[in-house]
Amino acid sequence: MTLKQLEEFFEKCKVNHLHGRYINLDHISPLIDQLSSSLSIKIEGYSVNNNPIHSIQWGNGKTRILIWSQMHGNESTTTKAIFDLFQALQQHMFSEEFKGVQLMILPMLNPDGAQMYTRQNANDIDLNRDAKDISQPESRILRKAFDAFKPHYCFNMHGQRTLYSAGPAPNSAVLSFLAPAADPERTVNQSRKQSMAVIAEMKKQLTPLIPGQIALYNDAFNINCVGDTFQSHSTPSILFEAGHFPKDYNREVVRRLIFKAMAIAISFISNSPHSTYDYEHYTEIPQNEERFYDILIRNTSDADIGIRYKEILKDGKIEFIPEVTDMGILDNKYGHKEINADQYSVLSLKKEPFKPGDEIDIVLINNEKFSLKLTDS
Ligand SMILES: [Zn+2]
Structure with missing residues (x-):
């Protein structure tokens, strides 16, 4: 065969x-x-x-x-x-x-x-x-x-x-x-x-x-x-x-x-x-x-941000909710998707920093919006 x-x-x-x-x-x-x-x-x-x-x-x-x-x-x-x-x-x-x-x-x-x-x-x-x-x-x-x-x-x-x-x-x-x-x-x-x-x-x-x-x-x-x-x-x-x-x-x-x-x-x-x-x-x-996150944001002004999707059943479909899992030096980790923050700070839409456990759909990097949502699911 x-x-x-x-x-x-x-x-x-x-x-x-x-x-x-x-x-x-x-x-x-x-x-x-x-x-x-x-x-x-x-x-x-x-x-x-x-x-x-x-x-x-x-x-x-x-x-x-x-x-x-x-x-x-x-x-x-x-x-x-x-x-x-x-x-x-x-x-x-x-x-x-x-x-x-x-x-x-x-x-x-x-x-x-x-x-x-x-x-x-x-x-x-x-x-x-x-x-x-x-x-x-x-x-x-x-x-x-x-x-x-x-x-x-x-x-x-x-x-x-x-x-x-x-x-x-x-x-x-x-x-x-x-x-x-x-x-x-x-x-x-x-x-x-x-x-x-x-x-x-x-x-x-x-x-x-x-x-x-x-x-x-x-x-x-x-x-x-x-x-x-x-x-x-x-x-x-x-x-x-x-x-x-x-x-x-x-x-x-x-x-x-x-x-x-x-x-x-x-x-x-x-x-x-x-x-x-x-x-x-x-x-x-x-x-x-x-070693993997779903999304890894590197080179921020502060800590690397490792994000994983939480899977939630809603109305008969699975939703993937991005959640901050780890923050720190994540050099030996990988992201299925990686974002380079070019030394800028990474903030919420309210311009606040993140902490582990936060659910985030969108991040601001140098005032530019990045969507973390899955596009095809
Ligand atoms: Zn199993």
């Missing part, structure tokens, strides 16, 4: 009905209803607010892969890519490439959080810190699916904020991955090696599209995290993080990349299950580092 083929597949199967950041059950329900009988659909249970949590199964190969998305309700990019993948499966695009696997996919594990555009569920619990307690209905549903399906691999699909760089270089971490630790010592055991091998393969194949923009998520062991728990049960688990491609605040570019990443990973597993081939290359991937 070449990148060109994957690009053609994506163009043919992209679900235009899903777009932007706010994706909830109302968006995906009609799409689930329209799926063909080649995919088997089941309601696995109900969320705190009694919303259905679906599973979709495909294929009858020997190697089982369990995939879940949007356990954090405001991380919707991977859900979009999963519905693109469903289209590809229905159109038999991957019949040969995926013939060794059986997929079970929970496209929206946290429908209440998706509705409210929150990370947490309706009880304000982070489901990715509930793997040990299993205190929430959504956590019980995932655990039940894991126990019943007995996957050979797990894909834990997330989205990450714009602040991450891939290592110290000024490259946004467009995609980040993790082969979670299975114990506090972070032992590189067989199942971790298998996770690492899949990630190394995705990195190798996707690097021509996003050179230097693939990174590793932090790998401190945390038994409350679902991936770590499943890894500790010797099931190779892989964390996918859809990150920020420059200017792609709607996460449509990275959606395309996640589609390709999933296809590469599933195909690799289908063709060489349990492989640890080239897993060492995993360690060459740079770490996520917190």
Whole structure:
């Protein structure tokens, strides 16, 4: 499978009905209803607010892969890519490439959080810190699916904020991955090696599209995290993080990349299950580092100003509100957008200086107005 083929597949199967950041059950329900009988659909249970949590199964190969998305309700990019993948499966695009696997996919594990555009569920619990307690209905549903399906691999699909760089270089971490630790010592055991091998393969194949923009998520062991728990049960688990491609605040570019990443990973597993081939290359991937602001104003008369967008759900849309995050010497930081103040002071429209926590749409630099609002979202 070449990148060109994957690009053609994506163009043919992209679900235009899903777009932007706010994706909830109302968006995906009609799409689930329209799926063909080649995919088997089941309601696995109900969320705190009694919303259905679906599973979709495909294929009858020997190697089982369990995939879940949007356990954090405001991380919707991977859900979009999963519905693109469903289209590809229905159109038999991957019949040969995926013939060794059986997929079970929970496209929206946290429908209440998706509705409210929150990370947490309706009880304000982070489901990715509930793997040990299993205190929430959504956590019980995932655990039940894991126990019943007995996957050979797990894909834990997330989205990450714009602040991450891939290592110290000024490259946004467009995609980040993790082969979670299975114990506090972070032992590189067989199942971790298998996770690492899949990630190394995705990195190798996707690097021509996003050179230097693939990174590793932090790998401190945390038994409350679902991936770590499943890894500790010797099931190779892989964390996918859809990150920020420059200017792609709607996460449509990275959606395309996640589609390709999933296809590469599933195909690799289908063709060489349990492989640890080239897993060492995993360690060459740079770490996520917190080096980016959405906007960085440099060379002011005083401190550099680092600004990040707060995402607010309003009238069914996500608004991006610029907020001053840090002020000081921000020499080793980067901005997705940078403004050079040429030693002038940076003031509000009322001609007052800023402080961290201030929300600002417009700044005055030498009496000239600069809008900080996103123009295309
Ligand atoms: Zn997440």
